[in-house]
Amino acid sequence: MTSYIIIHTQTITNFNRLPVERLGKQFYELPTLKLAEKLLGKIFVRTLPGNITLKGKIVETEAYLGTGDEACHAWRGKTARNQIMFQAPGTLYVYFTYGCHYLLNIVSEPEECAGAVLIRAMEPVAGEQFMQEQRATGVLTNLMSGPAKLTQALAIDRRHNGANLFGEEFYLEESEELPQSMIGSSARVGISKSRELQWRKFILNNPHLSKGKV
DNA sequence: AGCGTGATCTTT
DNA sequence: AAGATCACGCTG
Numbered sequence: 500m501t502s503y504i505i506i507h508t509q510t511i512t513n514f515n516r517l518p519v520e521r522l523g524k525q526f527y528e529l530p531t532l533k534l535a536e537k538l539l540g541k542i543f544v545r546t547l548p549g550n551i552t553l554k555g556k557i558v559e560t561e562a563y564l565g566t567g568d569e570a571c572h573a574w575r576g577k578t579a580r581n582q583i584m585f586q587a588p589g590t591l592y593v594y595f596t597y598g599c600h601y602l603l604n605i606v607s608e609p610e611e612c613a614g615a616v617l618i619r620a621m622e623p624v625a626g627e628q629f630m631q632e633q634r635a636t637g638v639l640t641n642l643m644s645g646p647a648k649l650t651q652a653l654a655i656d657r658r659h660n661g662a663n664l665f666g667e668e669f670y671l672e673e674s675e676e677l678p679q680s681m682i683g684s685s686a687r688v689g690i691s692k693s694r695e696l697q698w699r700k701f702i703l704n705n706p707h708l709s710k711g712k713v
Numbered sequence: 714a715g716c717g718t719g720a721t722c723t724t725t
Numbered sequence: 726a727a728g729a730t731c732a733c734g735c736t737g
Contacts, residue, residue: 580721598718600733617732647733689732
C-alpha cells in the first residue's frame with residue numbers, strides 16, 4: 500500500500516520535469532561517417548564558471564578518417580599535432596589554423612585508430628547573449644554558422660584539446676531522431692584532397708548552416 | 714576576390 | 726633553413 504503511493508508520486512515528478520538524457524560513451528562507438536549523421540540534431544552543451552550554460556544544436560558536420568582519406572590530418576600516421584585523433588571516441592580534438600581560428604572535432608573510432616567528426620555549424624539554443632558578446636554581433640544566424648565561428652561563440656580553444664564529452668564542462672544531450680529525409684550530403688568544404696567523398700552532412704534548409712554550399 | 718596570421722609539415 | 730599549405734572569416 501505504501502509503496503504504491505511512492506511510485507505514483509515519482510511518476511508524476513518525472514512527467515513534469517521531462518528529463519533530458521546525456522549521451523554516453525556507447526553513442527560515439529559508431530563508424531565515423533555514421534556518427535557524422537547521428538550527431539545532427541544533438542544538443543552540444545558547454546558550461547562556464549559563473550553558472551553560464553551555452554547550448555547549440557548541431558546542424559552541420561564532416562567526417563575525417565585516418566585511413567584512405569588524404570584530407571585527414573592523421574592519414575600519414577600519428578604526430579604531435581594529430582595524436583588526439585587516436586584517442587577514445589568522445590574526446591575533443593581542437594586545433595588552430597589560418598593563424599587565428601580554432602576548429603572543434605569529436606574523436607571517433609576505437610583507440611589507436613584515427614577518426615573524427617568536424618563540427619561545422621550549430622543553431623543557438625541557450626546562452627545567446629554570451630555568444631553575441633563573444634562574436635561581436637547580434638545576428639543569431641551569424642553566431643555559430645561556421646566551424647571557427649562556433650568555437651569563438653562557445654569560448655573553445657587549445658586548452659580544450661583532449662577534453663571529453665563525459666564531464667560537466669562538455670556533454671551532448673539526446674534529441675529526437677532526425678528523419679533521414681532531412682539529412683543532406685556534399686563534398687567537404689575548404690579541402691583540396693579527397694574531393695570525391697561526400698562526407699559533409701547537414702540538416703536540409705537549416706538557416707544556421709555555414710555559408711557557401713547547400 | 715584578396716588577405717591576415719601562425720602552426721605544422723615537406724622539401725632542400 | 727626555407728617554403729607551401731591550411732577542415733576560415735572578414736573586408737572590399
